[in-house]
Amino acid sequence: MAQINIEIAYAYPERYYLKNFQVEEGTMVQSAILQSGILQQFTDxxxxxxxxxxxxxPVKLTxxxxxxxxxxxxxPLLAxxxxxxxxxxxxxxxxxxxxxxxxxAAKKTKQEPQNEQ
Structure with a gap:
């Protein structure tokens, strides 16, 4: 089977992870994530x-x-x-x-001195 080039990305507010790699054509999203090793690197x-x-x-893992x-x-969203x-x-x-x-209040104080004259 032919190989295809893909990327996997995961980001935090202050840094991100981006990895290019190859998988077999027809590979499902979940399989590619598992093959990438990202789950071992980011345990959250x-x-x-x-x-x-x-x-x-949005896509399904399948x-x-x-x-x-x-x-x-x-x-997940924090708020x-x-x-x-x-x-x-x-x-x-x-x-x-x-x-x-x-x-x-500013308009009123402007008008008050004019009324006194």
């Missing part, structure tokens, strides 16, 4: 928990690889993106309210 990877993809598209594919192993956006929106609303109140 659990294929039952970590999602995998090829070029940012999907077959094609020449040039890059398998990406994704770490829910929806929750982060909600908190950011709340903070922006608070800041906008404070800004509005400051503008009203």
């Amino acid at each position: 990877i659990d294929l039952r928990e970590n999602k995998v993809g090829i070029f940012s598209r 999907d077959q690889l094609k020449d040039g594919d890059r398998i990406e192993i994704y770490r 829910d993106p929806k929750e982060i956006r909600r908190k950011r929106a709340e903070q922006q609303q608070k800041e906008a309210k404070i800004q509005k109140e400051a503008e009203k």
Whole structure:
């Protein structure tokens, strides 16, 4: 059987792992991950928990690889993106309210000296 070239990637916020290697044509994602040795190097990877993809598209461990594919192993999210956006929106609303109140107060103090004259 013919050999195909693939890559496997795993990233932390401060560093990443990228390995090029060859597997048999028709190799499944899980088999390539096992052959790569990445599970021995990064013991925090659990294929039952970590999602995998090829070029940012989710795939199953049983999907077959094609020449040039890059398998990406994704770490679990530390925070829910929806929750982060909600908190950011709340903070922006608070800041906008404070800004509005400051503008009203500045406008009011500007008008007071004019009324006294």
